[in-house]
Amino acid sequence: MGKSTHDCVASSGVKKGPWTPAEDQKLLAFVQKHGHGNWQSLPQKAGLQRCGKSCRLRWRNYLRPDIKRGNFSLLEDQTIIQLHALLGNRWSAITAHLPKRTDNEVKNYWHSRLKKRLALKGYDPVTHKPKTTIFGFANGSTDEPKTGSNLNHIAQWESARLQAEARFVRDSELHKQAYHPYNNNDISAASSILLGHNKDFGPTDQLFGQNAPQCLDILRAWESILMSNHSKAAGGQDHVNSFGNHLAGDFEPPIISAISSNGSLMDCFFHEPVGQCFDENYGTSITEPFATVHHKNNGACLEDFGLWEIIMQREKKIV
DNA sequence: AACATTTGCAACCGCACTCGG
DNA sequence: CCCGAGTGCGGTTGCAAATGT
Incomplete structure (x- = not known):
C-alpha cells in the first residue's frame, strides 16, 4: 500500500538530505505567519524545494518552538523504560508522557542508549525481563525456575494489563x-x-468544567x-x-x-x-x-x- | 597521523489510518 | 461503500563526529 504519489521520491526537483539554516528560516517564518495548514502545498507557498512530508517532519522534530533538546534526565529515562515495558515501541504514546520531547528523539534515545543499558544489566530490552534460558533460569543468576504458580501469577498480571489497556x-x-x-x-x-503535564493549558477542571x-x-x-x-x-x-x-x-x-x-x-x-x-x-x-x-x-x-x-x-x- | 570502527541522530521511507467527496 | 488526499507513526538509512587501533 502506501501513498507513493505523495512521497518525496515521486516528486521531481525536490531537495533531500540535511536542512540548511536558510531553509529552516523560511519554514519557520512561514509557519509562524500563516500556520502550516496543508503540508502538501506549503513548500510551494513558502518557496522551499522540499516535499510537504519533509517540511512537516522538520517542523515537528526540530523547528517547533515547544521542543526541549539536550540530555534526558533520570526521571525521563525511567519514564521511557517504564512506558516501553508497558506500551512497547509505541513511541508517540510514550512521548505523550514526556513533555516537549519528540517521538523521533525518544526513539533514537532508546535505540542508542537505554536499550543497551538494559542489555548490559542482563535484561531483554524487548520483554524487560531478565534474560532466561530455556529452563527458565535467569542468566548468571541463581534464581529458581518459574513454578506453576509463578506462571499463573504472570498470566493474571498480563490479563489485567490487557484489560486495563483496552479500557484506557x-x-x-x-x-x-x-x-x-x-x-x-x-x-x-x-x-x-x-x-496534567502541560501547565500552559491550566488545570483540567478549567478546561473541561x-x-x-x-x-x-x-x-x-x-x-x-x-x-x-x-x-x-x-x-x-x-x-x-x-x-x-x-x-x-x-x-x-x-x-x-x-x-x-x-x-x-x-x-x-x-x-x-x-x-x-x-x-x-x-x-x-x-x-x-x-x-x-x-x-x-x-x-x-x-x-x-x-x-x-x-x-x-x-x-x-x-x- | 592515518585508517577503521562505532555511535548518535536527523531525515527518509513506506504502511496504516482518518476523513471527505 | 469506495476511493483518493492528507497525515501519523515506526522502522530504517545515511552521514558526520567520536573513538579505537
Whole structure:
C-alpha cells in the first residue's frame, strides 16, 4: 500500500538530505505567519524545494518552538523504560508522557542508549525481563525456575494489563469524541493536558468544567506510592535513587486500591514486572509494576491522584 | 597521523489510518 | 461503500563526529 504519489521520491526537483539554516528560516517564518495548514502545498507557498512530508517532519522534530533538546534526565529515562515495558515501541504514546520531547528523539534515545543499558544489566530490552534460558533460569543468576504458580501469577498480571489497556484506549476514544478540544493532529498535547503535564493549558477542571475526564497519570501515581512506602521503610528519606537499593532485594508488586472521599472503591489493574530502573549509585536494578486505577462503576481513570486515598496492600494486608 | 570502527541522530521511507467527496 | 488526499507513526538509512587501533 502506501501513498507513493505523495512521497518525496515521486516528486521531481525536490531537495533531500540535511536542512540548511536558510531553509529552516523560511519554514519557520512561514509557519509562524500563516500556520502550516496543508503540508502538501506549503513548500510551494513558502518557496522551499522540499516535499510537504519533509517540511512537516522538520517542523515537528526540530523547528517547533515547544521542543526541549539536550540530555534526558533520570526521571525521563525511567519514564521511557517504564512506558516501553508497558506500551512497547509505541513511541508517540510514550512521548505523550514526556513533555516537549519528540517521538523521533525518544526513539533514537532508546535505540542508542537505554536499550543497551538494559542489555548490559542482563535484561531483554524487548520483554524487560531478565534474560532466561530455556529452563527458565535467569542468566548468571541463581534464581529458581518459574513454578506453576509463578506462571499463573504472570498470566493474571498480563490479563489485567490487557484489560486495563483496552479500557484506557476505549476511554481515550470516548473522551476524544466527547470533548475534542484539540486538533486531531496534536494528540500528544491532548494527552499532556489530560495527564496534567502541560501547565500552559491550566488545570483540567478549567478546561473541561464539570465534565472533566477522570484520568490517572500512572507514573505519578506509582511514584507517589513508592515515595510513601519508602518513606515509611527508610525513616522518611525519599531520594529517588535510593529506591532501587531499598527495593532490589525484597520488592514485590503491591496491590493498590483507591477509594474516593465518599468511600467508593476503584478497580485496580497492574502490570508486572515491567519497568526496570537503574540505581546509578549502587548499580542495582529494580522492577516497578504499573498500576492503572479505574473507577469501579464507570471505568474512567482517576484524574487527580491527590484527590483519592490510596491504600497499599501487600499479600492482602493493608500497610 | 592515518585508517577503521562505532555511535548518535536527523531525515527518509513506506504502511496504516482518518476523513471527505 | 469506495476511493483518493492528507497525515501519523515506526522502522530504517545515511552521514558526520567520536573513538579505537
